[in-house]
Amino acid sequence: MKLDPAIRDQVLATVPSLRAFAISLCGNVDRADDLVQETLLRALAHIDSFQPGTNMPAWLFTILRNLFRSEYRKRRREVEDPDGRYAETLKSHPEQGGRVEFSEFRAALAKLPSEQREALILVGASGFSYEDAAAICGCAVGTIKSRVNRARTRLADLLAIDSVDDFGPDRATRAVLARGARG
Amino acid sequence: MMKTGKTSNLLPPAANENRAETWDAMGRPINQRKTEVRLGREVQARIGQQLRAMYDDIVSQGVPQHLANLVRRLGDQDNGAK
Numbered sequence: 001m002k003l004d005p006a007i008r009d010q011v012l013a014t015v016p017s018l019r020a021f022a023i024s025l026c027g028n029v030d031r032a033d034d035l036v037q038e039t040l041l042r043a044l045a046h047i048d049s050f051q052p053g054t055n056m057p058a059w060l061f062t063i064l065r066n067l068f069r070s071e072y073r074k075r076r077r078e079v080e081d082p083d084g085r086y087a088e089t090l091k092s093h094p095e096q097g098g099r100v101e102f103s104e105f106r107a108a109l110a111k112l113p114s115e116q117r118e119a120l121i122l123v124g125a126s127g128f129s130y131e132d133a134a135a136i137c138g139c140a141v142g143t144i145k146s147r148v149n150r151a152r153t154r155l156a157d158l159l160a161i162d163s164v165d166d167f168g169p170d171r172a173t174r175a176v177l178a179r180g181a182r183g
Numbered sequence: 184m185m186k187t188g189k190t191s192n193l194l195p196p197a198a199n200e201n202r203a204e205t206w207d208a209m210g211r212p213i214n215q216r217k218t219e220v221r222l223g224r225e226v227q228a229r230i231g232q233q234l235r236a237m238y239d240d241i242v243s244q245g246v247p248q249h250l251a252n253l254v255r256r257l258g259d260q261d262n263g264a265k
Binding site for chain 1 (some may be wrong): 201226227230231233234236237238239241242243244245246247249250251254255257258259260
């Protein structure tokens with residue numbers, strides 16, 4: 001049986017956002033595109049378990065997130081310092097997946113624990129409700145809320161924008177402030 | 184935003200109050216973190232903007248050709264379902 005074109009179009013329409021989520025999780029476009037491809041293969045092989053009329057983005061994000069988590073766990077066992085390696089990847093390719101202007105923000109995002117990062121992205125960028133994000137991550141709504149809060153607080157610290165006074169300066173000044181905070 | 188001149192500052196945190204063992208991921212007392220969160224409404228708006236700008240930058244790249252081809256190819260073939 002051929003795939004219903006309406007379902008196919010829903011899948012295609014979700015790909016750009018799915019890809020943005022994957023890149024935000026991985027920090028690496030090539031790895032993210034592999035992850036999206038694997039997600040699509042798995043989703044289309046099990047398309048019968050998708051109930052038409054329900055939330056296609058949430059369904060695809062759940063599959064991608066599960067694939068990412070199992071791969072992440074595997075890497076953790078294989079590599080002693082996965083976070084260090086990950087940070088190096090970012091440093092050597094700061095322009096990947098977006099323009100250079102986001103490199104500072106992306107680097108700060110990469111320093112968050114992955115559970116906080118994914119919660120923040122799902123709610124703050126993908127536009128999922130706390131309930132949908134909780135379903136995608138397989139945890140309680142309250143857990144998502146606290147992860148998002150901690151992620152925002154940590155990002156503010158990493159970007160050295162602790163108070164409103166720090167907003168005025170231009171980008172160069174903010175970079176200096178950020179360096180000071182790191183030092 | 185630090186309070187000064189309070190004798191309680193001279194005591195180790197655990198001696199200040201019963202809940203002092205409640206720390207956040209940054210190693211700060213929870214009550215201090217809450218104050219910062221309140222102060223940071225504009226900071227949070229700024230972070231939200233940057234996050235969405237970064238994300239939307241990728242979304243605007245659309246569907247890479249090889250992924251579009253993959254979905255169309257798999258959609259056109261018999262998937263063995265009833």
